[in-house]
Amino acid sequence: MSNLVAVSDLHVTYKENREVVEQLRPLTPQDWLLVAGDVGERLTDVGWALSVLKERFERVVWTPGNHELWTMPDDPVTLRGVERYKALVELCRKLDVLTPEDPYETWHGPGGPVRVAPLFLGYDYTWLPDGYDTKEAGLAYAHYTGVVCTDEYMLHPDPYPTRDDWCRARVAETEQRLEECDPAVPFVFVNHYPLVRQPTRVLRFPEFAQWCGTVLTADWHTRFNTAAMVYGHLHIPRSTVYDGVPFEEVSLGYPREWQPRQRPPGLPRRILPVTSS
Numbered sequence: 001m002s003n004l005v006a007v008s009d010l011h012v013t014y015k016e017n018r019e020v021v022e023q024l025r026p027l028t029p030q031d032w033l034l035v036a037g038d039v040g041e042r043l044t045d046v047g048w049a050l051s052v053l054k055e056r057f058e059r060v061v062w063t064p065g066n067h068e069l070w071t072m073p074d075d076p077v078t079l080r081g082v083e084r085y086k087a088l089v090e091l092c093r094k095l096d097v098l099t100p101e102d103p104y105e106t107w108h109g110p111g112g113p114v115r116v117a118p119l120f121l122g123y124d125y126t127w128l129p130d131g132y133d134t135k136e137a138g139l140a141y142a143h144y145t146g147v148v149c150t151d152e153y154m155l156h157p158d159p160y161p162t163r164d165d166w167c168r169a170r171v172a173e174t175e176q177r178l179e180e181c182d183p184a185v186p187f188v189f190v191n192h193y194p195l196v197r198q199p200t201r202v203l204r205f206p207e208f209a210q211w212c213g214t215v216l217t218a219d220w221h222t223r224f225n226t227a228a229m230v231y232g233h234l235h236i237p238r239s240t241v242y243d244g245v246p247f248e249e250v251s252l253g254y255p256r257e258w259q260p261r262q263r264p265p266g267l268p269r270r271i272l273p274v275t276s277s
C-alpha cells in the first residue's frame with residue numbers, strides 16, 4: 001500500500017538533523033515524500049539530503065523554503081533571488097525530484113487520486129501585527145521588538161525590487177496554473193508557508209507572521225478542490241482543520257526545539273491515507 005508522507009524544515013546544517021535524515025524511511029517502497037522547504041542553506045546540503053531521500057522513496061516532491069533562498073556571505077554559490085531558485089530547480093531535476101516548475105503529478109494510493117501541487121509563493125508582509133495597517137509600520141514594530149526574520153539580510157529578490165513583488169508574481173503565475181487543472185481531482189498543496197493566517201496565531205512572537213504568508217491565498221483551500229494543505233516554517237508541528245480542509249505542519253525544526261520533546265520526531269508524517277485517531 002502506497003502512502004503520501006511529508007516533512008519540512010530539516011535544517012541539515014545541524015549534525016543532529018542530518019542524523020534524523022539518515023534515519024528517515026518510507027512505510028512502503030511505493031511511498032511518495034513531500035518536502036516542504038528549509039532543507040538547508042547551501043546547495044550542497046540540499047543536494048545531499050534530497051539524494052538520500054530519493055534513494056528511499058518512490059517519488060520526492062520539493063518546494064523551497066526561505067533558507068534555501070538565502071545567499072550567505074561565506075557561501076561559495078553567490079547566486080541571488082530568481083537565479084538561485086533556478087539553480088535549486090536544476091539540482092532537483094538532476095536528482096529526479098519534482099519541483100514547483102514541473103507538471104503536477106497525480107498520486108493514486110488509498111484516499112486518492114490527488115494532484116500533488118508543490119507551490120513556491122513567498123510572502124508579502126500582509127499578515128501584519130494587530131493594530132498596524134502598512135508594511136512599513138509592521139516592519140518598524142518588528143525592529144522595535146527585535147523579532148526580525150533573517151530574510152531581511154540574506155534573502156534577495158533579484159531581479160524583483162522587493163520580496164513582496166516576487167511573491168505577487170509567483171502567486172499570479174501559480175493561480176493561473178491551478179485554474180487550468182481538472183477540478184475533479186483534489187489537490188494536495190505543498191508550500192513552505194500556510195495558505196491561511198490562522199496557524200500563525202499561536203506564534204510566541206506574533207509580529208513574525210509578516211514573514212509567513214500572504215492574504216492573496218486566503219481562499220485557495222476553499223476555491224480549489226483541496227484534500228490537504230502541507231506546510232512548515234513555523235516549527236510548530238501539528239494538525240488543524242480550516243473550512244473542513246486538513247492543514248498539516250510537518251516540520252522537524254532546530255535541535256533545540258525538537259530534542260526536549262517527550263517523543264522523538266514522528267516523521268515523515270502520513271498525509272494519505274487518513275488514519276482514524
